[in-house]
Amino acid sequence: MGGDFAPYHIIQGAIDAQVQLPGDVRLALFGDKEQITAYCEQVHFDPAPFDLVHTTEVIDMNDHPAKAFQQKADSSITVGFEALSAGKIDGFASAGSTGAMLVGAMYTVKPIEGIIRPCIATEFPLLTGSRALLLDAGLNADCRPDVLYQYGILGAIYAHDMNGLDNPRVALLNIGAEEEKGNLVTKEAYKLMHGTTDFNFVGNIEANHLFSGDVADVIITDGFVGNVVLKQAEAIYALSKKLKVDNDYFNRFNYELYGGTPVLGVNAPVIIGHGMSSPLAVTNMIRQTEQAIRKNLIPNIKQALRHQNYS
């Protein structure tokens, strides 16, 4: 029920995903049963493949996320997280209130043991045709060096499992290539990452090398800088549309292609979609959630944390 065009874009995206996904996948839709069946009827789709879980409330953008998560106990987000915690579903995605999704991830699903701070990750296109992963994209504005170190573990596993990279190159976003460059936090983080066997650390990356793909597949930064980088990239994409720059590479910045924003470091796959998600974006978000489950993303992260050399 979440998102600017809910529930119709959500249902249409689920229908399209259902058609594309392997037969062993079953989608559960949390929302107003009547609206869901009415929409399916309208587009001549038999909703039998879906598990429909009826909910009566909606957390909207004006609600206080933490309060609404508790008080609107029959909202699609709250009921979805209950199902996820209880193991009735294996992953959960929504284009609804980002705040409420984060509350659910942190307080219902909870951080994986050993994780100091979960984070959110975002992807952007590389000139090589591949994708880069950037984390944190905005959850923790202030990060300690050991938190950045753990992002290296989370990012490397995500890029391996989800983007099929054998030994993803992990770099620290910094303001110089040399070891001694940076602010107080990145200087310390560099020292922690340098020589690690927990991930393939390739050193610092400067922002003018973000897009080439020459340096890194995974970019580590705090949630403040990560959010600035992400929004500046969004601005460039919006500009290229506005100025009618029709270029294949710039077009690949379209968020719809990437699904949603994964919350990394919690005990189950949780993906948050853009509020204005189109059916295509919803379909890709569902496929992304399914991949995280199939590739054992969460068990792999748990195992890596048990074996990390720094703690």
Add this chain to the structure above:
Amino acid sequence: MGGDFAPYHIIQGAIDAQVQLPGDVRLALFGDKEQITAYCEQVHFDPAPFDLVHTTEVIDMNDHPAKAFQQKADSSITVGFEALSAGKIDGFASAGSTGAMLVGAMYTVKPIEGIIRPCIATEFPLLTGSRALLLDAGLNADCRPDVLYQYGILGAIYAHDMNGLDNPRVALLNIGAEEEKGNLVTKEAYKLMHGTTDFNFVGNIEANHLFSGDVADVIITDGFVGNVVLKQAEAIYALSKKLKVDNDYFNRFNYELYGGTPVLGVNAPVIIGHGMSSPLAVTNMIRQTEQAIRKNLIPNIKQALRHQNYS
């Protein structure tokens, strides 16, 4: 003598500037007199309008900036800063070693009384056709809230004097528009800036609004984030060239159009050029220096600091 194409691009840029500048301006060139006169002869330009100050040493990119500034006492940068401190020249620009230029600015010209940390500023194009000023662009990776506050004063005066804006809109770069958003430093900086009469504070700006011109003319951030934003913008410009996106707006990101990077908060106009400065970039850097002198940028900053409401 500084820059990848010194001294020829520098001399040509000075020749072009000399032709464009008003008659009351006299340019002093610090460098190898023989090379300067030989180049002028080659392009059939009579060097009589220049004051030629012969220097025998060059600080190169491999030198340690602080050591070289002292040890290469007859370098064009060191001799130039001596002339600036002694009042023999009114402003100084160079495309040479950025580090040595900063050493000269900080230890020879020195910070203006009351300035906690001088900074460097950069400009980028707005969709409106105007320009925005971003500071700090990379001098101070870690900034206290009161340092960011002073950047507001410096930026507002620069945008007024140099870009002709009557009452420039000053915004704090942040990860949300609301007052309570941000990291520890920006939250405190917001409180200091909110309601100030020292400059026209318009609140937070998110990175997706940087280029429209709808929000701000002056963007305040620490040197880490500022450097990331600047280098990401450079990457986008480089991409647009590489991908042959020929768009008027993207073309305006060409650094040559902006001259150099001013050091703000020191006792004289000091401008640092890109190492690979073309003659056009050098000409614009000289014009920018001349404007800073003519518009009384430094006296105006000193006056504003004497009257600042926060200290």
